[in-house]
Amino acid sequence: MEERKDEIPKRERWLRQLFNGSKSPNPYFYAALKEINRQGDEITPGSVFDEADSPTNICFVKCKELGFPGAAFLRQEPKKIIFLCEEYFDSRLRDGEYTNMTEIVTHEMIHWIDVNRGMDFSNKESLFCSEIRAALLSGQCQEFYNGTNTLLKTMLNHPIKCAKDRAIDSMSISGSKMCCPSDKLLQGCVQDIYPWTERPTSQQKAKEILVKQFQLTDQNGCIKHGHILTQDS
Numbered sequence: 001m002e003e004r005k006d007e008i009p010k011r012e013r014w015l016r017q018l019f020n021g022s023k024s025p026n027p028y029f030y031a032a033l034k035e036i037n038r039q040g041d042e043i044t045p046g047s048v049f050d051e052a053d054s055p056t057n058i059c060f061v062k063c064k065e066l067g068f069p070g071a072a073f074l075r076q077e078p079k080k081i082i083f084l085c086e087e088y089f090d091s092r093l094r095d096g097e098y099t100n101m102t103e104i105v106t107h108e109m110i111h112w113i114d115v116n117r118g119m120d121f122s123n124k125e126s127l128f129c130s131e132i133r134a135a136l137l138s139g140q141c142q143e144f145y146n147g148t149n150t151l152l153k154t155m156l157n158h159p160i161k162c163a164k165d166r167a168i169d170s171m172s173i174s175g176s177k178m179c180c181p182s183d184k185l186l187q188g189c190v191q192d193i194y195p196w197t198e199r200p201t202s203q204q205k206a207k208e209i210l211v212k213q214f215q216l217t218d219q220n221g222c223i224k225h226g227h228i229l230t231q232d233s
C-alpha cells in the first residue's frame with residue numbers, strides 16, 4: 001500500500017505558532033502565559049496520543065466522541081492538561097476566527113492559573129469564580145463600545161452579565177449546575193482580577209495596562225513593548 005505523508009493540520013500549526021511566539025499575541029493570552037511561566041509551568045503543544053509523563057500539556061481531541069459539547073476543557077489528572085475540541089476549532093479556524101480561538105485557549109489558561117493558586121473546582125463557588133475570571137480575563141467578555149455615549153454604553157457593554165451567563169453555561173456543560181449565584185459572590189469573583197492590576201475591559205485597555213505593568217516591573221528588558229502593541233493578525 002502506498003504510504004501517504006500526512007500534512008500537519010492547520011489547527012496544529014496555529015497552536016504551535018501561538019505558543020512559540022511567532023504570532024504577535026493578544027494581550028490577554030500574553031498576560032496569562034507570562035503568569036503560568038511565573039508559576040513555574042510551561043505549556044507545550046502535543047498530541048492526545050502522547051504518554052502521560054511527556055511534557056506536552058495542550059492538545060486537540062475529538063470532543064464529539066467523548067460526548068463533550070463544549071469547545072475546550074482542563075483536566076488535572078494525571079497532570080494538568082488543556083484539551084481543545086478538534087471539530088470546534090477546525091471549522092472556526094477555517095473561517096479565520098483566530099482571535100476567538102485564542103480567547104478560548106486563554107480562558108483555559110486562566111483556569112490553569114487558578115488551579116495553581118489552589119482554587120478547588122469541586123467547590124461550586126470556586127468553580128463559578130474561576131469561570132467568571134476566565135470569561136473576563138480572556139477577552140471573551142469585553143466592552144466593545146469604547147466611546148462616551150452613555151446610551152450606547154448601557155446598550156452595548158455588558159461584560160459582567162456576559163461573564164455570568166457564560167459561567168452558568170460552562171458549569172452546566174461540565175455537569176456542575178449552578179443556579180442563581182448571589183450578587184455578593186458575583187462581585188467578589190469580578191473583583192478577583194489576578195494577575196492583572198486592573199480589569200482589562202477591551203483589547204486596547206489590556207495593552208495599555210500591560211505596558212504600564214512592564215514599565216514598572218520588567219527590569220531585565222526581555223519584553224519588547226512594541227511586540228505586545230502589535231495588532232493580532
Ligand SMILES: [Zn+2]
Nearest residue numbers: 107131134170
Ligand atoms: Zn471555563
